[in-house]
Amino acid sequence: MQWETVIGLEVHVQLSTQSKLFSGSSIQFGAEPNTQANIFDLALPGTLPVLNEEALKMAVRFGLAIGAEIGMRSVFDRKNYFYPDLPKGYQVSQLDFPTVGKGSLSIELEDGTEKTIGVTRAHMEEDAGKSLHEDFQGASGIDLNRAGTPLLEIVSEPDLRSAEEAVAYLKKLHSIIRYLDISDGNMAQGSMRCDANVSIRPAGESELGTRTETKNINSFKFVEKAINHEVQRQQEVLEDGGRIVQETRLYDSDRDETRSMRSKEVANDYRYFPEPDLLPVVIDESFVNAIRETLPELPDAKRVRFVEEYKLSDYDAGVLVTSRELAEYYEAVVARCGDAKLSANWVSVELQGLLNKNDWEISASPIQAERLGDLIARIIDNTISGKIAKTVFEAMLEDASSVDSIIESKGLKQVTDSGAIEKLVDEVIANNPEQVEQYRAGKEKVFGFFVGQAMKASKGKANPAQLNDLLKEKLK
Amino acid sequence: MALDKSEVEKIAHLARLHIDTEEAEEVAGRITDILALIDQMQSIDTATTEPLAHPLDVVQRLRADEVTEANHRDELQEIAPSAQEGLYLVPRVIE
Amino acid sequence: MIERTVAEISTALASGDISSVELTQAYLHRIEQYNTDLNAFITVCEESALEQAKAADKSRSDGDCKPLLGVPLAHKDIFCTKGVTTTCGSRMLQNFVPPYDATVVEKFNAAGVVTLGKTNMDEFAMGSSNETSFFGVVKNPWDTARVPGGSSGGSAAAVAADLCAMATGTDTGGSIRQPAAFCGVTGFKPSYGRVSRWGMVAFASSLDQAGSICKSAEDAAMMLNAMAGLDEKDSTSIDKATVDYTATLNDSLEGLKIGIPIQHFAEGLSAEVEQNILDALKVYESLGATIKEIDLPNNHLSVSAYYVIAPAEASANLSRYDGVRYGYRCAEPVDLEDMYKRSRSEGFGEEVKRRIMVGTYALSAGFYDAYYRKAQKIRRLIRNDFLAAFKEVDIILGPTSPHTAFELGAKSDPVAMYLEDIYTIAVNLAGLPGISIPAGTVNGLPVGLQLVGEDFAEAKVFNAAHQFQKNTDWHRNKPDLTGMES
Known part of the structure; x- marks a missing residue:
């Protein structure tokens, strides 16, 4: 039955x-x-x-x-x-x-x-x-x-x-x-x-x-x-x-x-x-x-606003409003860095992952919203890549100094000097003639190989967009 | 409304009073007499009357949310029938 | 000196005619002489009383002139007194020493009184004869074969026998006024909410009110000056300005409209008591008052409604006596239920258990509307009757009790005992201020006259009572205690 x-x-x-x-x-x-x-x-x-x-x-x-x-x-x-x-x-x-x-x-x-x-x-x-x-x-x-x-x-x-x-x-x-x-x-x-x-x-x-x-x-x-x-x-x-x-x-x-x-x-x-x-x-x-005047914005209303104001998906907004503290943290990150989508990803994936792993309340997060905002800001202005940002994020747990000084002291700043990148690209092309031939013969998948090699040579610091553009040009 | 022995026993249990079986009859009789006095109330119609809980039509005062009490456990437990390690002791509570 | 009123004693203390220590010693001596027979006191605080008296004399020499400074008082044993056993007349609290003072006690201490001890009472204030006390019956000083009334019988007997200058009492259905009437003294119950209930062992919360038993209306006014006022610790205490209750005692009664409830002069009232009350009315007429019959059509239901409301509230108020945190616990309980049942059955007396049973029954499933709710509705009708009457009259006058003090053991039937309070109970249900003053004797026993005022019209009640006492001397009558000395 x-x-x-x-x-x-x-x-x-x-x-x-x-x-x-x-x-x-x-x-x-x-x-x-x-x-x-x-x-x-x-x-x-x-x-x-x-x-x-x-x-x-x-x-x-x-x-x-x-x-x-x-x-x-x-x-x-x-x-x-x-x-x-x-x-x-x-x-x-x-x-x-x-x-x-x-x-x-x-x-x-x-x-x-x-x-x-x-x-x-x-x-x-x-x-x-x-x-x-x-x-x-x-x-x-x-x-x-x-x-x-x-x-x-x-x-x-x-x-x-x-x-x-x-x-x-x-x-x-x-x-x-x-x-x-x-x-x-x-x-x-x-x-x-x-x-x-x-x-x-x-x-x-x-x-x-x-x-x-x-x-x-x-x-x-x-x-x-x-x-x-x-x-x-x-x-x-x-x-x-x-x-x-x-x-x-x-x-x-x-x-x-x-x-x-x-x-x-x-x-x-x-x-x-x-x-x-x-x-x-x-x-x-x-x-x-x-009492009514002192009521905070409640989760349902906040979720709607996040979708409208920050253009988040309903799902992402839902995750961020589960607690008032998390939502407030998120908004502080956005206010600092200006990118709502990137902030949503960082808060709901990296930060939440960290908190869950350690069973920390957000109020006890070792990384304050302002610092996370600073970190994201450095992704936006191309100082570091998203990948390097994860390394910085890890470092921030141990190191209470500013995001910039961590990037500086660890030498993680992204290479955006096109001369330097060009040098790397030239070297990779020179060292891999076989793959160059394959690519030029139309095997476009090999392109990823060149990106990987060049990135590796830059220790991950090369600006990915610049690297791509240069590689494409030189491999023509 | 007359009360019988079993009702007396039920009420006594609710009130956690012990009533001997021999007493129950007499108690039932006494309470029945009192209920007869009380039942005089039923002689009038109060369908449209609002109950009155307090003689005066006043409302509850509120207390500011402040901790005003200090710990006086030792003094307060001096008058307890049985206390140990800061706890009041009672025969084992079975759930 | 000990037979004098508080007002007179206050003057004598102020003028230095007598010291508080001398006075206190005189009362302590008299307690020693007569308490064995009267059993008015459960606890006598000889040592601390003398210390307080010394301190009062010292304060006075330092310029303190509070009216009650150094005046010896007794507290009904229902008021919690810090460090002094507070029994409420019950085995349950036989060894209970509260770590706090009732607000009433605190206020009298602040007024500088000397506390002689704690007076006997019906157990948990449940009784009209003082026969339910675990500490034995109190005897009426006018005739020791008779009851002093109850529940504040110890206070009334103590004041009547001059074992103290004044005493506190509590009144739930007549517990101050009826013993005052039986013992030939003045007993006053303020409006509900006028005096704090904090620290006063609860019987029926919506009816209980602290008041005074003393030798004149003027004394009662002086006592209320010390007791009255808002107490933040009692939600039912009223935030309403108090006045100097002695200020209007001498106002003229010219034009005062006195209401006589026809229901208070009906079947059941002893003819001799009635005659005394009618004589008193003549005194009032001679003072310029006018008399008018009034109707309190629901008065006859007051005892019925009261015996639902009071036991119901009491049944819950007395649940805290469970042998866990303080109070009596039975020996060697076998389990939790045994501890509850035996502690409560051994700790409470018959009348208390009876009322807990009645209250529990009235509140139990299926009976709430027919009993508790019905009683509350009747309570409103009773109060409405008074409100209507007070549109026409200033004060209501009648007998306090249908007859004079009865013999010990005469009312073994609970219902007969309950009907003793037929003239006083409605006043509690309505929350009004009331006083009982001596107004004659019948066969050598005092008769009480009850005056009831509007909400918070305490000053008016004192004024009317005081004018009567200025023109009569029933309140000066003293019982003959010859042969009682021990």
């Missing part, structure tokens, strides 16, 4: 504020356990929450970026459940009146077509602490540093039809939050976490199948694997005549499987009700407009 997969993602994004959602504790990653948990975070009696303005602005910023309805009046609710990493015994979240309502974003499918994915809502809530299960004589240790970190939970519509689409959506989301500078999106550190609601149904069926929720997916790769695994499992169950149980499952990346979370099986009744320690959050047009 043909099955259709239906996926909706719930993505938790930690907002990159300085302090927690409702307290003045730091949210810095990696601190010693419980050193960033104050009396409110520990839910000591009588302590009360006050909302972090920046977290609210970041949520609105996200809403505007995906064209969502902004909740001009949002309300926090208590979601009640007991867990040792949840100090108050309830999580403050938003149920009926989230800060961000319906919006959407577009993803690109493998065949190059665009698909719009609906975002149902994005609500603000507190993160929980962590339970550490290393053995303390049969006990678990609780670290509440993370408790109260501001989260934006972004809930998609069940619009995704494959694991690949889910990954594309997640990557797009990642790109947007990074563009907006509202989260570092670091999945390994848990600043972006994904739960996948997965169901399958016979192709052509309009009713949704029973879904499972797979939690704890912490990399793009695992999203794909976890969903594929879950789809496979559901197919096997259904094809064996079984039924899918609506449940929460945990993805185990070590074993590449999902398994039922028995501890959460007891039907949870979260008893949501409006958080009485907080008042309705009311914002006005001017609050929203002030």
Whole structure:
């Protein structure tokens, strides 16, 4: 039977504020356990929450970026459940009146077509602490540093039809939050976490199948694997005549499987009700407009502009806008050297290759945009060839001096003196009479041989165009 | 609305309270009496009334995003029933 | 001196007639004499009180003349006090020593008061008789076979027996006004949001409000001057200018329009209490006030709505007591669930558990609309009733409680106990300021008169109460403590 997969993602994004959602504790990653948990975070009696303005602005910023309805009046609710990493015994979240309502974003499918994915809502809530299960004589240790970190939970519509689409959506989301500078999106550190609601149904069926929720997916790769695994499992169950149980499952990346979370099986009744320690959050047009004015150009718009302004192919533009930093780097290179196409090649091939190889972030690139621009400028003005430029590029990793002084000190400057080139050409012709004869007899392929020999003799520094012209003339 | 023993047990579990089987009957009776008092609310129609969460019609104040808290872990863990190596200890959490 | 009002003590301290140390010693002595019987205090801070008194005397000699400087006070044991055990009347917090002060405590410290100790209360403020305290019942100084009212029963008994000059309290459904009425003292609850809730152990967040129990309306005004104001740490604290609440105490009541809710003089009200209230009305008429009947048509639903909202909020507010970070943890839990359930069941008393159960039920799946949402709607109707009434009158007057203090153990049925607060609960639901002042006695037991004002009309409430106290001396009545000394 043909099955259709239906996926909706719930993505938790930690907002990159300085302090927690409702307290003045730091949210810095990696601190010693419980050193960033104050009396409110520990839910000591009588302590009360006050909302972090920046977290609210970041949520609105996200809403505007995906064209969502902004909740001009949002309300926090208590979601009640007991867990040792949840100090108050309830999580403050938003149920009926989230800060961000319906919006959407577009993803690109493998065949190059665009698909719009609906975002149902994005609500603000507190993160929980962590339970550490290393053995303390049969006990678990609780670290509440993370408790109260501001989260934006972004809930998609069940619009995704494959694991690949889910990954594309997640990557797009990642790109947007990074563009907006509202989260570092670091999945390994848990600043972006994904739960996948997965169901399958016979192709052509309009009713949704029973879904499972797979939690704890912490990399793009695992999203794909976890969903594929879950789809496979559901197919096997259904094809064996079984039924899918609506449940929460945990993805185990070590074993590449999902398994039922028995501890959460007891039907949870979260008893949501409006958080009485907080008042309705009311914002006005001017609050929203002030945020709108600070919105950066987002990847889709930037891509269109790159195609128009720099005459790049849609594909190249797409590669360059995947991250705000990369796009900014690219534009700085263009501004320096003036050649958009050449810059695009250098940034997306040489530079990206270097970064990928070393697993560097672009912000940590040893070669600044200005220096790369200078290098390309020397190709444009014929100081060096494109090939030699790669040698210079390598040298720039070790040598922090200017591009020009590297070219100078390594003697890589292109030979453009026609007298010198003529001398080389004459020598090559004189030393290879056999090939000259072949060429003159009409075997034009031999021309490449002469170019190679002459280039070799110049140690690669001869200006290729000049060399070609002279060779052609002399071989006539 | 009358509550039976099994409902009492369900609610007690949600609230993480332990109720002895012998107690459950009495508790169910008490709560049923309270629910009868509460159910007097149903005597009037509130279809067109907006709920009131706070007596005053005021809105949330916002806090500047600043770290104002220092580390007081040692002092705070002095009052903890069980803590070790900076962590609060609880019976093993099973997932 | 110890029987005097705060205003009088303040004058005596200022003139040098008495020092704060002498006064503090006198109260500590009296606590020693009578607390064994009354059980009004859970904790007495003898040493630190004397230190504070010394410091106050020193400040005064250095020229400090803050009105409450050196005046001995007791805090209800619901306010967190840095370094001093704060139990909230519960086994759960029996050994809880907060590393912080409640804003109310901070403000009184800044005003220079001397803190004598922490007063007994119903567990987590859930009760109307002070019988639910883990630390034992408080006895009414007027008759030790009777309850002092609750939940601020310790504060009310302490003030009535002159174990302190003034005390703090909290009022969620009548927890300041009703014990004040039962103990023959003045009890004041400000408008919701007027006083910070930071550091005050939460019962029902949208109803809880800190206030005062003392010997006169003037004292309550002086206390509010110290307590009131915006607190950035409490989102529900109101950003609204405070005034000097003592400034208008002596304004004339000529032309004051007093509203009498017909619902507060209906079935259930004791005839003797009613007579006292009617007598009080005559006093007001003689002062130039006019009396008008008003209708609060939804008042009869206030107890029902309250017993959804308060338990629902409490059920969540009390989830933090899980034995993990502080507070009571059961011995040798076998697993996590056992730790939760036994810690909470052993740490909480019956009434607290009952209310957590009711609140949990009211919020559970399928019941939200019928209970919580419905109760919030009724809350609006109740508030609207008051708003409509205040278009016609300046102040609302009635009995604080249907009768005088009842005997210990008399109300074993929870529902009967809940109905004790029939005249006070609606005021919390509406968030209004209210005061209970002594207005007579029935068989030697005090009767409380309740005055309710508009939002933030605290000064008006004090003015009306003060004028009554200037023209009567019910608030000067003292219980006879003979035979109680230990």
